[in-house]
Amino acid sequence: MSSAPIEPATIEHVPSTPPVREPGVVDVEYGWQGNNLVQLLENGEAYFPRVFEAMRQAKSEILLETFIVFEDKVGKELQQVLIDAAQRGVRVTASLDGFGSGELSTEYLAALSQAGVHLQIFDPAPKRLGIRTNWFRRLHRKIVVVDGTIAFIGGINFSADHLADFGPEAKQDYSVEVQGPAVTDIHHFALMQSGRPGRAKYWWQRRRQRRSELAFSEHDGQVRLVYRDNGDHRTDIEEVYRLALRSAQRRVVIANAYFFPGYRLLREIRNAARRGVDVRLILQGQPDLLVAKLAARMTYDYLLKSGVQIHEYCERPLHGKVALVDEDWSTVGSSNLDPLSLSMNLEANVLIRDRAFNRELFERLDILSKHHCKAMSPDKAPRGRVWHMTVGFLVFHFLRHFPAWAGWLPAHKPRLKRFTHSGSETP
Template identity: 35%
Template structure:
């Protein structure tokens, strides 16, 4: 049961930055603002009382016995040098979410498009029953064609392919590209069509499906920040940095491959979206096969939707930051903090927590970029350390807290993700995976430039004006 920790905080939010970027800039954005509705972010009580009941961990079929739960927790704590910190994060995680903590998962950390795409294409090629795919962007470029060919090939082999794609995210995708998928038998669903005549679940152009989720045979799931696009075709780390064929910077992103009982929870999120968007009836398949343990990781699947009372991902992240005792390591593509997130980061520093942010040094969304930078002075003055990623366009959305609480997903640290997007994240508990996350974070630090307060205060007037303008639009980006 969720604890009653939330109170409404009014905020205004408006049309998606992507719609403005793809359909004419500020005029389109202004039009979208007319359609905006009042939304709210929940207020998280930072010193909430933790539950007295023991933390419950579930297995593949049912909640584990108290003895088995204690055994798994004892093993995790033996592997964890942080001791009480791990117990606190377990308790917080239990307090703020209804979705189960599931043991017995194998989690693979994937960095950069080439590695992610190889793993995804391999899993698609091995599919035997069905493929469920949900994406914000599906471009008709070289990478998009590769995925389309792989999906069509499986559909022709009798594997049912179901695809959800976002209407705004695919505005530039030719209609014939998507029609080719449909003609092959792939079931497609356009999320919240921009054309109101095509909307089956009511017209809500401001609500977008920003999830990136691939589920194969109900047994393997991929999620993170990577869309289907050739912008991810180059490596991003200095030791093997590779520009894209067009000479542009490679994109730096992070995904997960998960095998085990938690996959069923991601499957539920996909099927729920299909149903809420009134997609055509799905073919009968084994969407929920038996899922025996595949590894030792304890994972929670977290989905957020603007149809919910509040963003569960936002609540979970804020609660974890408020509980941090040693470190908060955040990597994020679009950083425009609301007052509560800003306060949580500053409060963490005041408690002696090492707070480090890896943010983009270049971007595909100038308004968001400069709106986020408008907070640098305040954050740097409080002791938050800021690094800007060089040699690549940072697009990852990850967090590591106290070395024991990790999350990877599609959620940006901005108003749009928390208020208006369908998002999906995985939370992984334990130091074994935390060490892999730390290694990835340190690699990003090595390819980043630290921003100091003295340096930042010498920035040009031109940059200051851009920050001011971006700040004015922060609720609507």
């Protein structure tokens, strides 16, 4: 099997009706939708059976966006499920990131394309001297919508390292299943990102959210889609975090894999703790990237001295991107709290107002922090050697300013391109 799958000759531009735009550049801000059923899915053991079953039951349409697909047992099952759906007449559109899924073989992709799957690669690029060149502004969202009636969104990729039997490197992560009116917005969003015609939202239909609308509600089952793009919604996810923290009265729990936010978000976390809010962070103690741990630890003194509790999850790599505030508000999605997610990548989260969901998420995270984490304290927080601190300081400030610096340089605009096998017809 070929190990250099995505060659320029196998990529064609998506037809220009509607016009091809960078995924995420959609001038729509989605509102709160009530009367939804939301189910928390923890790790691949809960996520993969539910999403594959929904795909197997699909009657008309499957929309999929993901950062990573690996050619392992999970990736192969995904491939077969999508092929089966396409062959029974379901319209299947799969959008994969050209960096995260860049190791997929030509044979794997061609099998999907030949079966009728509308397969699209976000910003594919060949390696230069064996090194990938398309590092930044990734399609980092993880969204699945089936028949416009059921949606999945979160941080879980289609790879076996989200299953416990993968071993010590298996990731701890979360996703949600949504059924109800909010699926209409998620479906519309996914359609627009895929380059497919969707129900147009004209300027008088675009629901701009006032800050007062972010105040907590006594009504359960409310869901709102928020996303970050490189157009009109560059700071939406960061802003909802800041507003939620500012409104917190009793408790805040944030579990996030890559944690080095900017000063404004750090201040809101600190200020909440200073007001007497019980603020708890669950961060990586066994990271898959050492620089992420070094950078995160640069924030420890600042936060711990203000009363923020910091717990490092040490059993396996933490990959989650979830948070809750008080007993009502929660968020689950793809966005880390780092410069790449907050300033460059294409991300999507759902906000959830539901007391039962909030309670379940809190109970899961409470078990994690109390029984599987190491608590940091101001006098015992690891500082490491002088060179570790120096490297961490430089990494933290470099990453914090990198998006602004990158904006000074000439940059290409990533595009969503269709994969077509030379032996198959273009859909």
